[in-house]
Amino acid sequence: MDNILDIVYEYSINGRILDDTAIEKIISIAKKEFNLNNVHEIERRKSFPITKHSTIAAYNHLDQSIVLYPAAIKRDFLLREYKSKLKTENELNRVEKCFRKNLHMVFIILHELEHANQFMHQSDSSLEMQLVNIELGYIYDIGNTFDCFYGATDIEKLAESFKHYKIYKNNYRISLAERLANANALLKIREMTKKIGSSKLEELYDSLLLTYYMSRYDSKDDSPTKRFFKAIERDHLLTYILIKHEDLSYEDRIKFGLNLTSDEYKANEELVKLKRR
Numbered sequence: 156m157d158n159i160l161d162i163v164y165e166y167s168i169n170g171r172i173l174d175d176t177a178i179e180k181i182i183s184i185a186k187k188e189f190n191l192n193n194v195h196e197i198e199r200r201k202s203f204p205i206t207k208h209s210t211i212a213a214y215n216h217l218d219q220s221i222v223l224y225p226a227a228i229k230r231d232f233l234l235r236e237y238k239s240k241l242k243t244e245n246e247l248n249r250v251e252k253c254f255r256k257n258l259h260m261v262f263i264i265l266h267e268l269e270h271a272n273q274f275m276h277q278s279d280s281s282l283e284m285q286l287v288n289i290e291l292g293y294i295y296d297i298g299n300t301f302d303c304f305y306g307a308t309d310i311e312k313l314a315e316s317f318k319h320y321k322i323y324k325n326n327y328r329i330s331l332a333e334r335l336a337n338a339n340a341l342l343k344i345r346e347m348t349k350k351i352g353s354s355k356l357e358e359l360y361d362s363l364l365l366t367y368y369m370s371r372y373d374s375k376d377d378s379p380t381k382r383f384f385k386a387i388e389r390d391h392l393l394t395y396i397l398i399k400h401e402d403l404s405y406e407d408r409i410k411f412g413l414n415l416t417s418d419e420y421k422a423n424e425e426l427v428k429l430k431r432r
């Protein structure tokens with residue numbers, strides 16, 4: 156990921172937002188690092204998706220393509236920044252703010268490539284892939300797209316995928332494939348911030364990761380992953396998988412959205428409160 160950081164660094168330190176050339180380079184480096192040479196078609200649309208709640212980027216596993224709406228990503232981010240509830244976000248200086256915007260673009264790209272990665276590694280026996288596979292198998296078997304709303308231009312595609320889309324949308328917040336795509340992308344970016352040499356950015360990405368993780372827990376016992384498996388009526392499979400993975404570290408349990416101890420849950424809730432404005 157160092158090459159990606161080099162590009163982000165060069166732009167941000169000069170107060171520039173990543174342009175199409177930079178985005179293209181970042182995608183190509185990330186594809187190489189993920190070993191995703193098959194993700195062949197990268198489409199960048201200049202226009203915004205049509206609906207208000209539509210997607211800013213998508214990975215389609217049928218044709219292994221990624222669609223990005225850079226303009227919408229910027230719009231989405233400005234809205235997010237405006238609504239940000241994290242103290243650190245407001246404490247960034249001008250250069251750090253530029254880094255933050257550019258890192259967010261990298262985050263979106265990595266998130267979509269994480270989805271591609273999930274499809275490529277379906278035969279892995281890691282706990283991560285076992286959990287994701289159940290979700291992919293159940294929801295995406297009928298052949299569909301992640302994060303995808305193509306707008307009116309591809310209305311047939313949408314109609315075709317409506318059944319999937321409804322299940323997916325209803326459980327989007329607690330989807331494990333989404334949680335892991337976000338977590339892995341955020342973890343990679345957090346590593347990058349350590350090399351930038353800004354303690355504020357590092358602190359911010361720590362906070363983003365923790366607040367994201369915790370936002371999906373309703374209580375310590377009602378973990379997001381448990382809820383998701385219940386929603387797709389596969390809770391017995393979660394129990395079965397977890398029998399084989401009894402001694403999971405705290406890092407794994409929170410990343411996979413599994414049960415936390417009372418102490419861990421309370422400590423995290425306190426920390427999240429402190430990080431908020």
Ligand SMILES: [Zn+2]
Binds near residue numbers: 270301302332333
């Ligand atoms: Zn996603």
